[in-house]
Amino acid sequence: MNSQWLRYSIYGLLLLLGCNSIASVADEWDKLPPDTKQTLSSFEDRWDSLSTDKRQKLQQAADQWQGMSGEQRKQAKQRMQRWNKLTADERQAVSKRQKQFQQLSPKGKAIIRNQFKRFSTMTPAKRKQLKQRWKKLTPAQKRRLKRQIKNQQ
Numbered sequence: 001m002n003s004q005w006l007r008y009s010i011y012g013l014l015l016l017l018g019c020n021s022i023a024s025v026a027d028e029w030d031k032l033p034p035d036t037k038q039t040l041s042s043f044e045d046r047w048d049s050l051s052t053d054k055r056q057k058l059q060q061a062a063d064q065w066q067g068m069s070g071e072q073r074k075q076a077k078q079r080m081q082r083w084n085k086l087t088a089d090e091r092q093a094v095s096k097r098q099k100q101f102q103q104l105s106p107k108g109k110a111i112i113r114n115q116f117k118r119f120s121t122m123t124p125a126k127r128k129q130l131k132q133r134w135k136k137l138t139p140a141q142k143r144r145l146k147r148q149i150k151n152q153q
Contacts (some may be wrong), residue, residue: 027052111149124128 029047039062101112119127
């Protein structure tokens with residue numbers, strides 16, 4: 001169970017952190033640094049069968065995991081637990097929104113981050129009220145608000 005959870009955590013980190021590249025990829029398990037081997041231990045038995053790209057992504061995720069503080073690891077674990085509870089459709093929707101976010105300008109990303117920060121610092125009652133207001137909007141009103149936000153970029 002623990003190795004499966006670690007595997008899902010690493011996959012989630014890859015998705016959430018957008019891992020893409022690493023300087024060098026160990027072709028053989030024995031060439032990995034000891035701390036990386038420990039982090040990726042659940043992959044040892046099939047390391048040789050993984051593609052170079054997959055190995056590269058796993059190594060980078062392990063490096064990032066090792067560089068995290070205890071609090072950062074705790075937050076990453078919580079995000080992975082939430083991710084694992086999502087249905088396939090919900091995961092697909094999250095991935096789509098993530099791609100849309102990545103395509104925003106730096107200013108657009110900053111606006112979204114600031115809005116999220118404001119939302120997450122609200123009291124639960126205030127967040128609930130805001131969600132209810134959003135749900136009551138017509139599709140046309142939602143589109144208009146989205147356009148206004150886009151024009152702020």
